[in-house]
Amino acid sequence: MTADAADDRALLARHTAGDRDAFGELVARHRDRLWRVALRTLGDPDDAADAVQDALVSAYRSAATYRGDAAVTTWLHRITVNACIDLARRRASRPTTSLTENHVRDAGHVDGSYDASDAAAAVVAALRQLPIDQAAAVVIVDVEGFSVREAAGILGAPEGTVKSRCARGRARLAELLSELAPGNPTATPPVQRQTAEDKEGTQ
Amino acid sequence: MTDGTSGRHLELDVLAELDEGISGPEVEQAARAHLNDCAECRERMAHLRTTRALLSALPPESMPSAVQTRIAAALEQAAAQPSGTVVPITRRTRPWNSPAVAGAAAAAAVVVLLGALVVGHIHRSNKPSSSASSAVGAPHQPRAADAAATKEWATNANYTAATIPSLVPHLVTGTPPADAVIASPSGASGGLAAGGSTTTADSRTLSGKQAQSAVPAPAPAPSGAITQDQMRSSRTAVAACATILAGGVPTEPVAVDFALYEGKPAVLFVLPTPGHAGLLDVWVVRTTCSSSSLDIYFRRISRPTG
Numbered sequence: 340m341t342a343d344a345a346d347d348r349a350l351l352a353r354h355t356a357g358d359r360d361a362f363g364e365l366v367a368r369h370r371d372r373l374w375r376v377a378l379r380t381l382g383d384p385d386d387a388a389d390a391v392q393d394a395l396v397s398a399y400r401s402a403a404t405y406r407g408d409a410a411v412t413t414w415l416h417r418i419t420v421n422a423c424i425d426l427a428r429r430r431a432s433r434p435t436t437s438l439t440e441n442h443v444r445d446a447g448h449v450d451g452s453y454d455a456s457d458a459a460a461a462v463v464a465a466l467r468q469l470p471i472d473q474a475a476a477v478v479i480v481d482v483e484g485f486s487v488r489e490a491a492g493i494l495g496a497p498e499g500t501v502k503s504r505c506a507r508g509r510a511r512l513a514e515l516l517s518e519l520a521p522g523n524p525t526a527t528p529p530v531q532r533q534t535a536e537d538k539e540g541t542q
Numbered sequence: 543m544t545d546g547t548s549g550r551h552l553e554l555d556v557l558a559e560l561d562e563g564i565s566g567p568e569v570e571q572a573a574r575a576h577l578n579d580c581a582e583c584r585e586r587m588a589h590l591r592t593t594r595a596l597l598s599a600l601p602p603e604s605m606p607s608a609v610q611t612r613i614a615a616a617l618e619q620a621a622a623q624p625s626g627t628v629v630p631i632t633r634r635t636r637p638w639n640s641p642a643v644a645g646a647a648a649a650a651a652v653v654v655l656l657g658a659l660v661v662g663h664i665h666r667s668n669k670p671s672s673s674a675s676s677a678v679g680a681p682h683q684p685r686a687a688d689a690a691a692t693k694e695w696a697t698n699a700n701y702t703a704a705t706i707p708s709l710v711p712h713l714v715t716g717t718p719p720a721d722a723v724i725a726s727p728s729g730a731s732g733g734l735a736a737g738g739s740t741t742t743a744d745s746r747t748l749s750g751k752q753a754q755s756a757v758p759a760p761a762p763a764p765s766g767a768i769t770q771d772q773m774r775s776s777r778t779a780v781a782a783c784a785t786i787l788a789g790g791v792p793t794e795p796v797a798v799d800f801a802l803y804e805g806k807p808a809v810l811f812v813l814p815t816p817g818h819a820g821l822l823d824v825w826v827v828r829t830t831c832s833s834s835s836l837d838i839y840f841r842r843i844s845r846p847t848g
Contacts, residue, residue, distance in 0.1 A: 362617065370613070374605035388609045389704060395613055396620045462596045481597035499564065506562040510554035513586075513593040 343368075347411035355402050362399055369412060370395075372483070373419045379478045380423045382467030386430070387423075394422035409492050416485075416493045420475050427471040465515040473508035480505050552576055552583045557590055608844055612707065615821060615842035695799040701826065702804055703839070710812060710824050711846035713797040767830035773809050774800055780809075783831035787811055787823075796822060803828055803839065820845050 347368065353361035373394065377387035398418050405414055466474055479490045480501065487505075491498045552560075552573055559565045560573050577583050605613075695713055768786075772779040784795045797812040808828045815821035826839040 359621065363614070366613070366617070370605045370610065371603065374609065375603040378603055379600065384606075384609075385704075385708065388612065388707075391605070391609070392613050392616050396616050399617055399620050458596050459600055462593075462600060477597060481594055482600055484598065502562045502564045503559070506558035506564060507555060509561075509590060509593055509597075510558040512597070513554050513558075513590045516593055516596070517589060 344410050369415050377423050379482050380474050390422040390426045394419040413492050424471050465512050469508050473504045476501055476504035477508040557587050611844045692795045693797040697801050700802040707843050715846050767832035769830050787825045
């Protein structure tokens with residue numbers, strides 16, 4: 340166990356023992372990472388704030404149920420990802436295809452090139468178009484750099500499912516981002532792509 | 543998973559699964575053979591890997607301070623209230639919660655009500671009542687009433703838990719929201735569309751009623767429930783409710799809005815957060831206002847600047 344992980348556990352233990360400051364310290368250690376996960380998964384700052392708030396209040400109240408079989412950071416990420424998925428399903432209104440495609444397209448230059456910040460904006464916009472399960476998997480593994488095993492713990496899914504969600508999410512992202520480079524061989528006519536995605540989305 | 547290798551080129555799904563090592567053995571063999579011979583598919587695979595690289599290169603993000611503040615307030619709230627956001631006020635950590643001071647608080651509320659009765663109204667932002675001047679200096683006028691004028695609205699906006707943090711600041715600053723979610727359906731003279739105007743049809747009616755009657759309509763016993771109708775027709779009732787919400791401490795609301803919450807009539811109170819100049823307490827009274835009501839929504843937000 341790393342020193343950080345031990346500190347996390349000590350803080351959580353202090354919190355469950357009634358130390359009123361301990362949870363705040365724990366939040367301060369993890370809030371930026373949790374915020375980034377929620378922001379990238381949901382794609383909307385207001386939704387991300389709602390999700391992280393729900394998650395941390397939930398963690399605050401359920402700290403006594405933490406069994407220590409996973410790192411505290413994994414536990415916090417799991418609660419946050421669950422809050423994101425719950426919120427996205429409650430909203431049941433991920434941005435429409437046309438809106439997000441425009442965002443992806445607008446992120447690049449007219450000539451099809453794009454620099455680093457354009458690319459980041461395009462990736463963020465494209466992430467919003469993924470089904471929430473795929474977005475969460477891609478964010479946890481590719482953006483946050485968790486191993487597939489850790490991601491399985493965070494996402495509450497078998498490792499094979501995590502890999503599958505990541506693969507499909509990356510394929511979809513690659514397709515969306517290829518819009519920025521007209522000469523890219525991955526670009527396919529929108530009608531064909533939409534049909535293929537519809538099929539994929541029902542799996 | 544589809545075969546994906548029967549067509550002219552490999553689908554991105556197939557390439558992504560190959561890259562992740564989850565293709566079946568037959569698909570993998572066929573796909574690798576195809577990749578060896580097809581520069582276009584190799585380029586598609588490279589594009590897929592570039593996508594992964596772009597994901598891992600996304601810049602770090604720090605939680606905005608406003609979100610930090612909001613979450614700290616929510617956690618503070620969670621500490622005070624073990625369950626949910628719809629709670630009896632008595633569970634809040636307030637002086638009111640102490641039996642020892644509850645009686646004194648109740649007495650204070652009576653003083654507020656008597657003071658308001660004599661004064662005839664609570665000070666308002668920009669429309670002093672003619673009847674008020676005769677009563678200025680009433681001995682028991684609550685100190686808090688002098689601190690700041692209440693902005694009164696009748697926006698009829700339909701608030702939800704999700705929209706309160708974004709909409710309520712407009713009640714406080716008096717600026718119309720960019721997305722015009724709050725709008726007074728009754729015309730340009732009332733509501734946020736009028737900018738700084740805080741006078742509403744309701745409040746004008748209210749003044750008239752109070753001028754005619756020496757006794758306010760509500761039965762203002764602190765232990766009794768104050769109805770929305772009473773608050774809509776009597777500023778005394780509004781003051782009494784604000785006092786109850788503030789745990790028995792006479793408190794001038796920063797803003798009050800007669801509106802909707804989740805589609806149902808509600809009165810929204812914005813009160814200063816005791817001891818935190820940067821925060822505001824938002825209370826939504828959905829049925830009646832009393833110290834034991836189970837139907838009052840609470841949320842703490844950051845005080846808007848400007």
